[in-house]
Structures are given as C-alpha cells and as structure tokens.
Amino acid sequence: MIEFKEVSLSREGKTIINKYSFSIKKGEKVCLWGPSGSGKTTILRILMGMLEPDSGTVKYENLLLSPENMPLIRKKIAWVPQNINLPVNSGLELAKMLQKDTYFKQNIEPFLEKTGMSTDMLTKDFSEISGGQKQRLVLATCLALKRPILFLDEPTSALDNLSIKQLMDAIFSMKDLTVISATHNEQWMKQCDKVINL
Amino acid sequence: MNGITDINLWSLLLGYIIMVIPIFYMGYYRTGLIKETFVALLRMSVQLFLVAIYLGYIFQWNNALLNSAWVVIMAGIGAFTTTKRSGLKLKYFFLPVCLSTLISLLVINAFFLDIIIGLDNVFDAQYLIPISGMILGNAMNYNIVGLNTYFDQLVKNENLYYFILINKNSKKAALEPFLREAIKKAFNPLIATISVTGLIALPGMMTGQILSGSSPMTAIKYQILIMLAIFAGCSLNLIFSILFSNRFAFDKYDNLRKEILKEKISLNK
Structure with missing residues (x-):
C-alpha cells in the first residue's frame, strides 16, 4: 500500500535519513521506533508531503508522492499531531471545521464511543476537559473522516494508563485502517504489526 | 469663514x-x-x-499622467516600507504588496472620487494625491500588523496549518484561521479609532479643512468619506497582500517556504 524507497534527507549539512526503505501493507499497524532525534517525525513528515526528500521515492499504491498527486494522496490520509493549538472551542466546532459532510455530528458519534467518550463530550468547552480527553476528541474527529491511512505523532503522550488502553483498543480493533505512528510508548510498540527501528 | x-x-x-x-x-x-x-x-x-x-x-x-505617476511612487515607497517592516524579504514580497496597494487604491479612488464625489477629473491633483496619501499612510500601518501576524502565526502554529491542510484537504481552509487572526489584529485598532472619532480624536483632515476655511459640516462629510475610504482601502490592501503573497510563500507541496521570511519571523518560533 505504501512504499518508501531509498529515501534520503539532509538538512544544513546533516544527514537525517540515508537511503531508507520500507513498505507498509493495507491494515498494518506500524510503529516508528527510536530515540528522540532519530528521524521518526521526519519520516512521518516526508510520508505526508510536509518535507521533500533529497532523493528516493514514496508511493501510495500507484500514486507517486508528488505535488500533482498531493490532493489525491491527502484524500487517503488523516493526521493527529502531538500538540496543536486549535482555533475552536469544542469538539463539535472541530468536527464542523474538518468535515464537509453536513452530518458531521452523526459521523463522529460512533468514534467517540470507540475512544471511550460519551457524545456530550462534543459540546463541552475545551477549557472544561483534560488534555487527554481533548486528544481523544481530535482522534475521534480524524477517524470520522474515514480515511484508510492514519498518522499518529506520539498518540499516548497526554494520556493516562486507562486512556491509553481505550485508545489502543479502538485503534487496533479497526482491521482495515492502516496506522503509522511515531511513539516512545513500549506498550503501544509491542501491539503493532510492524516496528521500524531507527 | x-x-x-x-x-x-x-x-x-x-x-x-x-x-x-x-x-x-x-x-x-x-x-x-x-x-x-x-x-x-x-x-x-x-x-x-x-x-x-x-x-x-x-x-x-495638474497633469493626469504625472499625478498618477506620483501616486504609483507613493504606493511603491509604501510597499517597500511595509515589506521591510513586516519581516519579509523584498525580493519575494515587494511585488505582491505593491500590486495589492495599487489595486486597492484604484478601486477606492474610482469609487469615491468618481462615483461618490462625482469629480469631472478623477486625476485632479487636489483630490487624488491627498486622498491616496491618507489611504496609503493608514494602509501601510495596518498592512504591517496584518502581514506580520499572518506569517508569524503560520510559523509558530505550523501544526495547525498542516492539521487542516491534511485532514480537510484544502489549503484555502488551512489558511483561514491565520487570515482571520491577521484581519482581527490589524483592524481592531482601526475600529477603535473610528468609534471615538469626533469624541476623543479630531481627525487631521477635518481639522485641516476647518483651518482652511471650510464649514464644519463640509469638513465632517469629507471626514466620513475618508474614514470609509481608509477602512475599505486598508482591508482590500491587506487581503490582497496576503492572497498575492501566498503565491510566493508556499512551495509546490503547499509547505511554507520559511527561508524566504526574514530571521525576525523565523526566530519567533
């Protein structure tokens, strides 16, 4: 489904990744694993088109990652970043911001349950909820977009153990969803189908 | 009088x-x-x-061509100052800022001088130059605040831009929060100024007209029109400046080209 072939990237004379290759199959749960600064976020960013590699290719099925194909590739992917300052005050506003569908509220409800939250969480002001709840709301909103590939950057960073378990249950039970995550969480890493050591 | x-x-x-x-x-x-x-x-x-x-x-x-040339020079100096003070590189941003300044001046002058005041000659130096000057002087200040806010926020809040770009698959939607913030930051002071005009602040143009012998009623009518022209001109100028600058500010993958912003903005991260 995704082919990352001989990709190299240097910045300011420093090699960040050198001729790195891997492939990801449909439905695989993949973990990018390594110490800080090893290139996990860089690889995620290259995969999403945020960084252009110096050499090598990235392919999504038959689509080469290129400026012309970016709108088509973005239709296949969703991204939950680690830290984000959202310009909205509630989950409902967030869902409305990201979805073109008028049934955005109905779309998100099943994913709220999956991530261990009640539907009234949608209308709560962000100032009234915890960082972990906010992160799960962002995740539920992204899952409601129903994209086949999900990118997660440190998905467990703001969560307690119970929330991590609920999140893992939700993500790993979705068999068709391809998940590419960068994490330091060992529990998460062990549950993944594939670990890419950096 | x-x-x-x-x-x-x-x-x-x-x-x-x-x-x-x-x-x-x-x-x-x-x-x-x-x-x-x-x-x-x-x-x-x-x-x-x-x-x-x-x-x-x-x-x-009072030659139409000469008067227009003078307005173009004023717009050029305004665009130069705006670009430099906004922390943007002249090489990339002077042209879009200058173009947006000229377009907004053209629209506002055509509307006010031709349609509203009904001048026989819209290129008359007595009207064209001072009114263009007032719009330019104000537009420059609000444009500096707006452009600075827009690019500064884009650098600081890069994740938000990508979050919307990827998840909504729309660059226009991804830039909306930044454009909104720039407009808010730039226009809040202008709205405050307008709301106290006449009470706290007696505007320069009106004062000048009264000193020159115009009746206060004529002076306030011109002042109202000039405030409207300034508001509309500044908003057009800022929105066009941002929209035109976007053509140079992003690469073919829709990534912000941080290298074309000056250090002042990049270092605020």
Whole structure:
C-alpha cells in the first residue's frame, strides 16, 4: 500500500535519513521506533508531503508522492499531531471545521464511543476537559473522516494508563485502517504489526 | 469663514522650542533616544519641505499622467516600507504588496472620487494625491500588523496549518484561521479609532479643512468619506497582500517556504 524507497534527507549539512526503505501493507499497524532525534517525525513528515526528500521515492499504491498527486494522496490520509493549538472551542466546532459532510455530528458519534467518550463530550468547552480527553476528541474527529491511512505523532503522550488502553483498543480493533505512528510508548510498540527501528 | 493664517518661517522655527520638553525627559531618564529624535525631526522637516516644493509643481501642472505617476511612487515607497517592516524579504514580497496597494487604491479612488464625489477629473491633483496619501499612510500601518501576524502565526502554529491542510484537504481552509487572526489584529485598532472619532480624536483632515476655511459640516462629510475610504482601502490592501503573497510563500507541496521570511519571523518560533 505504501512504499518508501531509498529515501534520503539532509538538512544544513546533516544527514537525517540515508537511503531508507520500507513498505507498509493495507491494515498494518506500524510503529516508528527510536530515540528522540532519530528521524521518526521526519519520516512521518516526508510520508505526508510536509518535507521533500533529497532523493528516493514514496508511493501510495500507484500514486507517486508528488505535488500533482498531493490532493489525491491527502484524500487517503488523516493526521493527529502531538500538540496543536486549535482555533475552536469544542469538539463539535472541530468536527464542523474538518468535515464537509453536513452530518458531521452523526459521523463522529460512533468514534467517540470507540475512544471511550460519551457524545456530550462534543459540546463541552475545551477549557472544561483534560488534555487527554481533548486528544481523544481530535482522534475521534480524524477517524470520522474515514480515511484508510492514519498518522499518529506520539498518540499516548497526554494520556493516562486507562486512556491509553481505550485508545489502543479502538485503534487496533479497526482491521482495515492502516496506522503509522511515531511513539516512545513500549506498550503501544509491542501491539503493532510492524516496528521500524531507527 | 476666514482662510487660514500663514505661518512665517520664524514662527515655525520657534515652534521647535516645544521639543525641549520631551528632549529634557529623554535625557533625564537616559532613554538614549535624543539622537534618534533629532534625526527624525530633521528628516521630517526636510522631507515635508521637499514634498511641499514638489507638490507645488504637481498642483500647478495638474497633469493626469504625472499625478498618477506620483501616486504609483507613493504606493511603491509604501510597499517597500511595509515589506521591510513586516519581516519579509523584498525580493519575494515587494511585488505582491505593491500590486495589492495599487489595486486597492484604484478601486477606492474610482469609487469615491468618481462615483461618490462625482469629480469631472478623477486625476485632479487636489483630490487624488491627498486622498491616496491618507489611504496609503493608514494602509501601510495596518498592512504591517496584518502581514506580520499572518506569517508569524503560520510559523509558530505550523501544526495547525498542516492539521487542516491534511485532514480537510484544502489549503484555502488551512489558511483561514491565520487570515482571520491577521484581519482581527490589524483592524481592531482601526475600529477603535473610528468609534471615538469626533469624541476623543479630531481627525487631521477635518481639522485641516476647518483651518482652511471650510464649514464644519463640509469638513465632517469629507471626514466620513475618508474614514470609509481608509477602512475599505486598508482591508482590500491587506487581503490582497496576503492572497498575492501566498503565491510566493508556499512551495509546490503547499509547505511554507520559511527561508524566504526574514530571521525576525523565523526566530519567533
């Protein structure tokens, strides 16, 4: 489904990744694993088109990652970043911001349950909820977009153990969803189908 | 109403004496601003005298082409200052900012001078130059705040831009929060100024007209029109400046080209 072939990237004379290759199959749960600064976020960013590699290719099925194909590739992917300052005050506003569908509220409800939250969480002001709840709301909103590939950057960073378990249950039970995550969480890493050591 | 009383050169020079007060305090509190103040005063005086001589000729000749050329020069200087003060590289941003300034001037001048005031000659120096100057002077300040906010926020809040770009698959939607913030930051002071006009602030143009012998009623009508022109002109200028700048500010993957912003913005991260 995704082919990352001989990709190299240097910045300011420093090699960040050198001729790195891997492939990801449909439905695989993949973990990018390594110490800080090893290139996990860089690889995620290259995969999403945020960084252009110096050499090598990235392919999504038959689509080469290129400026012309970016709108088509973005239709296949969703991204939950680690830290984000959202310009909205509630989950409902967030869902409305990201979805073109008028049934955005109905779309998100099943994913709220999956991530261990009640539907009234949608209308709560962000100032009234915890960082972990906010992160799960962002995740539920992204899952409601129903994209086949999900990118997660440190998905467990703001969560307690119970929330991590609920999140893992939700993500790993979705068999068709391809998940590419960068994490330091060992529990998460062990549950993944594939670990890419950096 | 009587015409304005001219100020003779000695009286004008005597006027500079009032500057003793701020200069005394600057020295007393060791602000280090005395030299800068003298340079600024000297520059202001020389610039204004030169402009008076130049405008004297422009008004005397009153040639449409010459008047338009003068407005283009003013727009160019305004765009140059805006680009530099916004922390953007001239090479990439001067052209879009200058173009947006000229377009907004064209729209606003055509509307107010031709349609509203109904001048026979919209290129008449007596109207075209001061009104363009007032719009430009204000637009420059609001444009600097707006452009600075827009690019500064894009660098600081990069994740938000990508979050919307990827998840909504729309660059236009991804830029919306930044455009909104830029407009809010730029126009809040203008809205505040407009709302107290006449109560706290007696605008320069209106004061000038009254001093020149116009009736207060004529002066406020012109003042209202000029405030409307400034508001509309500034908003057009800012929105066009941002939209035109976007063509240069992003690469073919829709990533912000941070290298074309000056260090001032990049370092704020």
